[in-house]
Amino acid sequence: MSMPSTALPRFGRVKDSKSRCGLSRSTLYEIAADDQGVFRKHGNVTIVDYHRVDRILEKLPPAEITVGKAKK
Helix, strand or coil: CCCCCCCCCCEEEHHHHHHHHCCCHHHHHHHHHHCCCCEEEECCEEEEEHHHHHHHHHCCCCCCCCCCCCCC
């Protein structure tokens, strides 16, 4: 069974994390300090489990956005 062409990969390189999930390299390392399964190692390459990062982000509370009054 093949994956749809719109499916995002489960794993990726740390350097690609900003475009994939909007998190900086340092933020990913902070998350990984609390969840050891976020990173995988293959030789010298550190690989991010983006599905695991997605589950962590889904647990975050929604942002409360307020619109201020326009300045006169």
